Amino acid sequence: MSATSGIPRRRRALLAVLSTLGLAAAAAAAVTLPANASAPTPPTGWSQVFLDDFTGTAGTGVSSTNWQYSTGTSYPGGPANWGTGEVETMTNSTGNVSLDGNGNLRITPLRDSAGRWTSGRIETKRTDFQPPAGGKLRIEARIQMPNVTGTAAEGYWPAFWALGAPYRGNYQNWPGVGELDIMENVQGLNKVWATMHCGTSPGGPCNETTGIGNSVACPNTTCQSGFHTYATEWDRSVSPEAIRFYVDGVNYHTVTANQVDATTWNNATNHGYFVILNVAMGGGFPDAFGGGLDGDTQPGHPMVVDYVQVLQAAGGGSGTTPPPSGSRDAYGTIQAESYDSQSGTITETTSDSGGGQNIGALANGDWAVYKGVTFGSTPATQFSARVASGAAGGVSGLVEVRLDSRSAAPIGSFAVAGTGGWQSWRTIPANIGAVTGTHDVYLTFTSGQPADFVNVNWFSFGH
The missing domain is CATH 2.60.120.200 (Jelly Rolls)
Structure with a gap:
């Protein structure tokens, strides 16, 4: 897939740790820190x-x-x-x-x-x-x-x-x-x-x-x-x-x-x-x-x-974009590479509209968490994500949304198969169970095959 299709999964997991500590640009979030907040500590890298x-x-x-x-x-x-x-x-x-x-x-x-x-x-x-x-x-x-x-x-x-x-x-x-x-x-x-x-x-x-x-x-x-x-x-x-x-x-x-x-x-x-x-x-x-x-x-x-x-x-790929201060707005565009923690993903430059980065090498069992997503008092009932897939024929999987725990039941999901390439992007909508308040949002990836099946650029919620 793109620059990483031939990398074994164990090596990709190591690359994920080395290249994505420090966390990337995050959502359209209101800054809720006090007016005299200190500058955030530089992320790893x-x-x-x-x-x-x-x-x-x-x-x-x-x-x-x-x-x-x-x-x-x-x-x-x-x-x-x-x-x-x-x-x-x-x-x-x-x-x-x-x-x-x-x-x-x-x-x-x-x-x-x-x-x-x-x-x-x-x-x-x-x-x-x-x-x-x-x-x-x-x-x-x-x-x-x-x-x-x-x-x-x-x-x-x-x-x-x-x-x-x-x-x-x-x-x-x-x-x-x-x-x-x-x-x-x-x-x-x-x-x-x-x-x-x-x-x-x-x-x-x-x-x-x-x-x-x-x-x-x-x-x-x-x-x-x-x-x-x-x-x-x-x-x-x-x-x-x-x-x-x-x-x-x-x-x-x-x-x-x-x-x-x-x-x-x-x-x-x-x-x-x-x-x-x-x-x-x-x-x-x-x-x-x-x-x-x-x-x-x-x-x-x-x-x-x-x-x-x-x-x-420094050179050599260390340091991805620091996350912003404050909470995340569920109804803004949450950049997928802005996770707080992850397993099995890589971060790479995207050719999608707007540039930036996407997360990739996503396969069965991989996940990413986005902490402090604020949904407000009006229930969110919609979810959409910008995805791409260069998976071979017969390879597909689910992009799932879970709240507060990786083991919680999904509140919604959608299936992804090949879209024509690892940088061939589509926005896919899905219904979700009604959500209010503030939650940690987990994206989890489930497939019946071991192969990578999806890249994600961003996601958002709606009423």
Whole structure:
């Protein structure tokens, strides 16, 4: 099957242990941790190369070891208004950038009596964030966007992003040196944008000044009303090389090296990056969604950042995508590789829509568990899964759903035979017994033959 069909089951079981400890990107889950939660411990296979938990006395500035302030309306000699048309003046004032004393950073736009806006923009002093050869890099933060919507939010533009290291001190080589927008939002919309900028502007291979981007609504709670975890994962362990973007573990945008020419990709990725947090006011992006920054826009709504961390996984396939913090939403898309524990599975890159990974080598007796799946008070009665099978004729099996115990009776199942290939994907629905509350969900795999019979990319529940 795909890359693993000839591997004996005992060897595949060992590979599963070696390649999937550390657990992968998980469901569209609401973050239910407290606002001052610590950064999660790196999963097996990952090491932490940068962390700021923003602990400190209320009203003080950020760590001068980790961060530097960008102030004024441009870099020295760089494009005016930070190159975007935004109107605020960035400052190092604790009125604009400060710790809240509860383990959070607050970047707060303010407007004075003359209508002039100030805000904050901080950058990591380090500019060397990049994956090792054959490895991965993950840049992650847990953030609540400014909690303001409607007319009062017009012009707000919070962002968590990274720029290619050669930009620092040059300020004229954008977008060729690369930019990774991990989280952008405008106008208080319940939407997060992820974008890679590269190539030449305007136009060019990366469609500048728009870039190669996508957007999605924040899972469960809105972007403004709660914390969510935003991340990018730069993966040099796959071919073509990939940069994936996540919200609460959901991979909603992926850019791969084969989407642009080799020179463009190399210019954007053959160096380190530095990380930026800022809240702009006005400019081209808000203007594209109605603009309207005026006296009706309310100042004083901060972007609140719980932590920023950078993780690294060495080459050789160690370290899969870390799971998000918080519980899983039964009605979101639960990525199959986000299990908390498993037996007999492997994790591999999928060619299915959206990219990412699937679990495979699934045969009789294999299983995976997904802890803390929240169904709510309205019973779920439907289950669907995205599956593929390259099993030989006569080989089939059941994908079963069990609750809280691997030995519990299945609440539902569906049969799978060959779909035309191990990456030939279908979404198969099934009825299940009514489920409410919060449960650990087990996927179990049963077959009358010993051969592998199915791959799973994701699954979800419905009413």
